[in-house]
Amino acid sequence: MNPQRPKLFDFHGVSMTHFFTDNWDKVQNFKAKPDDIVVATYPKAGTTWVSYILDLLYFQQMCEREKSISIVDRVPFLELVYPPMHTGTDNADTLPTSPRIIKTHLPVQFLPKSFLEQNCKIVYVARNAKDNVVSYFHFDCMERIQPEPGDWNSFLQRFKDGQMVFGSWYDHVCGWWEKKQTYSKIHYMFYEDLVEDTERELKNLCSFLGLSTPEEQRKKIVRCVQFDVMKANPMTNLTDDPSLDLSVSQFLRKGKVGDWKNHFTVAQNEQFDEVYKLKMKNTSLHFRTEI
Numbered sequence: 001m002n003p004q005r006p007k008l009f010d011f012h013g014v015s016m017t018h019f020f021t022d023n024w025d026k027v028q029n030f031k032a033k034p035d036d037i038v039v040a041t042y043p044k045a046g047t048t049w050v051s052y053i054l055d056l057l058y059f060q061q062m063c064e065r066e067k068s069i070s071i072v073d074r075v076p077f078l079e080l081v082y083p084p085m086h087t088g089t090d091n092a093d094t095l096p097t098s099p100r101i102i103k104t105h106l107p108v109q110f111l112p113k114s115f116l117e118q119n120c121k122i123v124y125v126a127r128n129a130k131d132n133v134v135s136y137f138h139f140d141c142m143e144r145i146q147p148e149p150g151d152w153n154s155f156l157q158r159f160k161d162g163q164m165v166f167g168s169w170y171d172h173v174c175g176w177w178e179k180k181q182t183y184s185k186i187h188y189m190f191y192e193d194l195v196e197d198t199e200r201e202l203k204n205l206c207s208f209l210g211l212s213t214p215e216e217q218r219k220k221i222v223r224c225v226q227f228d229v230m231k232a233n234p235m236t237n238l239t240d241d242p243s244l245d246l247s248v249s250q251f252l253r254k255g256k257v258g259d260w261k262n263h264f265t266v267a268q269n270e271q272f273d274e275v276y277k278l279k280m281k282n283t284s285l286h287f288r289t290e291i
Ligand code: A3P
Pocket: 041, 042, 043, 044, 045, 046, 047, 048, 049, 131, 134, 135, 136, 138, 195, 225, 226, 227, 228, 230, 251, 252, 253, 254, 255, 256, 259
């Protein structure tokens, strides 16, 4: 059965859909454990990639899990409510393994307080705005529980206006960047760095997590998380996700830095740069749109 596409609405100043607000009290009162690891991202920044990297770092030796449990079930999506599936909070509460790796797209001001009170480690992944919006557009075309995307030009305008599920990209990446200045347990990663040198980024991630994963194991993980390998792996390519229309696109679509050049017109690019300069004028955060 195809679900009806939801409408966006303003939720405490952030555009959201009911799929991510219906369980709000339970999300806000979620009880974190000190060893929980949070993967926080704006949608389409490489969440699944980094979730899988983390999962392999902790659980690679559990072969059955690798072969039979999809990454979306191993790493629960905290705020998701999509009946008849269990809620994200229930899935997190009943995870049999530890540490729990928990995914969220919430902007920083919505993060349940107990993650900070428990001093949990948080891995934030950010992706440059141009590739992020392109990826988001293709995703919204295929994901039936996202609002109707409309055409590319109107989607791009909505992105600039922050009228996207989980709100403004600019606020999201800057909000988490600011939080990192006061909460030391945030590891802020960039999608572009991961594409450029996955092995280096994996090593840095291990240092942040306090893991002494041997080099040989790290190299094995790097091989497993390559785009083509993840795309061929039924546990990571999301081909069993009932809400995705795979006739429109693949979840692992391109996996590139700079794909925006195939979508933006010259005029769209100029207008985007103008808005970008304004919105990002007060941050030290810097993104690469090509590598
Ligand atoms: P594209 O649509 O540009 O291909 P998320 O998991 O946050 O929804 O992000 C999805 C994006 O990350 C998609 O981008 C997807 O292809 C990309 N991605 C996932 N795994 C990847 C990998 N191993 N290497 C490069 N990109 C990857």
